[in-house]
Amino acid sequence: MNVVHETSAGTHSCGHEDLPVNPAHALRVSYGMLLGVEDFRTLMGNPRGKQMLHNGWLHGQGVVRGYDVTTVGNELRVMPGMAVDGRGRELLMDGPMCLNLHEWYVTWAEKGEDVANTLWKPPSGTQAAAAGTSATASGQQSSSTGCDGGTEQDFCLVAVFDTCTTNPAPTLADPCDLSRKRTEDSLIVETVRLELRDGACKLPCELPTYHRVRVLLGLDAVGKDDAPGMEAARERKSVGQYPLDARPAALLLAFQKLASLDAVDLQKAVDSADQFPSSEEDAAVPLAQIKLKVIGTGSTATIQAAISVSRRCTLIPTSTIQDLLCALAPGLIGDDPHDDRASGPRVVRDSLKWQENNMQLTFRVTSELEPSSLDMRYQPVRVSSLSKHGWVVEDIGTIDYGKADPEYVTVRMNREPRYDVVRVLICGTGPTPIAGSDALATPLAGFDDGRPVGVEGRDAVWTQNVASTRSAATGQ
Template identity: 40%
Template sequence: MTAPETDHGGTGPCGSGPCAGDDLPVHPFLALRVAFGMLLCEDDFRVLMGNARGKLMLHQAWQHGPGVVWGLPVRRDGDELRVGPGLAVDGLGRELHLESSRRLSLRKWVKAWIEKHPEAVGKAEVRPEAGKRETDKTEGTGAGKRTPVKVWILAEFASRLDSPVPALADPCDVTRRHDDFSRVVEGARITVTAIPPPPWRPYHRVRVLLGLEEPGKDDSAGREARRVADEVAAVPAGERARALLAALRRLAAEDVTGLAPEKDEGEVCPSWAPVTEDHAGVVLAALTVEVTEDEGCVEVGKVTVDPWVRSAVLPTTTVQELTCALAPGLIGAAREDDAGGPRLVRPSLRWCRENRLLEFRVTKPLAPGSAEVESVEITSLDSGGRGWATDEVSRIRITDDGLCVLVDLDQRPAYETVRVRIRGTGPKPLYGRDPHVPFAGVDGGPPAGPDEGHDAVLTEHLPLAPATGRTEA
């Protein structure tokens, strides 16, 4: 991350890192031990202060992560950008409190930005407004070329000294000061940067498992998580919650083993924080400004503020309730017992004899005599708009082992898009041999009962053969 290009609202920070500035000590793993008669000095009190502060920062940084807690709205107000009061937690676990609004002059900021990036201005042409000719954009106005500039608004930690009180002069202090500051006021400063801090998104395997991320190139961990997700999806619905929990625990254990504090080259601060100071800022908004510069005259055009790029820190009570969002469906599926009916093996559909014979396999043997022409329905849809055709089934046969079904058609399907419906419902469904219950649908589908099963519906795309294909529904 580059250094902030604009620092607005700072009030004399005296320490912005977890170990920078002696006024805010941080000692998460060092505690004060006192005994009667000890002579304590300033350093001992600093250890006393730094332990509690360090413990809190350590917990917030690793257990909650950075984000906005409340407020900190960003909006344009005339020629200024205004950031309202609010609270955030940065990547080092420090609270960023903005007690009052901060204002940033867009014109002054744009002028400073142009001075730092003169080569970037003037490369983008001004687009003419609707209904105007291309030459109208500069005709008679002398306007320059407009450049869209995208930056990020950050909240970063800042502090200042306050409340001076009388103090004994330090013999080694040549200034012989007789007072010193007794308070450190913690707050936030608003900065603008061209490169935002990278988002802190640990637990990559878990995020892939839950569909929140995609495996990247040369991403063995992501591919492993995707394979585990596919295995969980293939588990029957009644057992899927337990399978997902087992997968979550396994992948989370692998993820947490690989976690480590981020380090910069030459890092001197304690290596306990998940990110470095350069990556600790909290993104509040993305800002796109159309900048026009013509012979030293700077103009600010359209300004777009996108606050949805920020991360929010949700309270625990909200997280608890969100975990119940899909629980009713999972609980119901887990409690519903599957009767154990045969299911369609997917993929097992195979067309033979110029598409006049359909063959498919099931997971358990079918009962003899349970397959009638009504047990399988085949229809096809014309891509030219002539509608659906019902493709008549002449007979259905079950092999001796009961695991394969052969469906004979009078003719091949009429059109290219073919729908196959294997019935586990209705008056004449396929039935299992042992247990003697209805067909339960596709393998891996929801539980089916002993009285009513599930249909399996699949779509096939079969090319037409002009010599044998029918032309009308």
């Protein structure tokens, strides 16, 4: 827990002391070297700056734990928590803080913002604010009138990094200093300042970083004149054209390519003199969206608060992300789709062809079929075409298997399909599927680029527009 040492006046002094940040400079010492204040600041600033860069770029801006926001009676209460701001600094608040909404409103209305800013305090019955908690309330815009005459205002509650100096220690007196000051605060305490800011919360996790990757994974839409987004959409379409078992590897390659391009774009937005992902002005961490409704005026006013803690960014631990990734494994890991022992025979997708002016359909299978399961009585292959009035079941003449080639099935039509959009169903389910020649007569398992299935089987369904191969004599 942070400890705040009180000054002689009974309160700690918040001087907003600057902590050194020098990620690229480390102290080089040698025997006999005299060290001054700046040397010690360099010693402090190097590890601190590196940690901030790591947090800011690799973890991002958001709440790690806690920071619940509730109302207790007429008080707005913020519970302890931990967050990381936009510059990678930890915001650790180890005690609750409260704001009396009625007192805040009256003070703000009568005496202005500066006085109202001092009204955050620990809950009654607790000790003085633990390290690091101070707060302000500001903003008087974005108001509207409710149905019952009350005034409504939107505020964003944010946590802001701050520092205080404390623990005075004796120092050598400067003979030229007429004040004869003989002490200096020896500690800097990292604190959290709470602020109510006017308007809606602007969430850093909703900013358009890694846009290409987000389009690839379906999280972002492609905008107008959005060249990076269109590039990612093309990659996504390309991944979808791979066979199912090859898509994970294709997706990984596309992900790595687009992430590299997004990372290049990140550098373009960075101030070369600063190197952090967020400016000081945008570093605050949103905690909650708060709508205040004020009914009445002055000391008789009543104030209602509607709180939404969903308007925040939350950082999830790496170990939890690892566990969540494993949730995808059952859908990605299974039997080898090319292992014929894992399922029944399958239709080779690329082998499906209409021939002889759409009077004959041929396709190849991956393993031997049971010829009796192709008997016309069981309708093992069904062909239909779509008209403006609905589906038309087409007339199949014969189904031949293994005559010209032991791997091929030939379906001969009594007449060419009537309409251009033709749907073919090769049956692998139901009571009479096409079966393999194995001892269990394992049914057809769909297409060769799909996942293998067991005794439940799977249909192979193929839809094609046959207008380009239609005979000129066919009527519509």
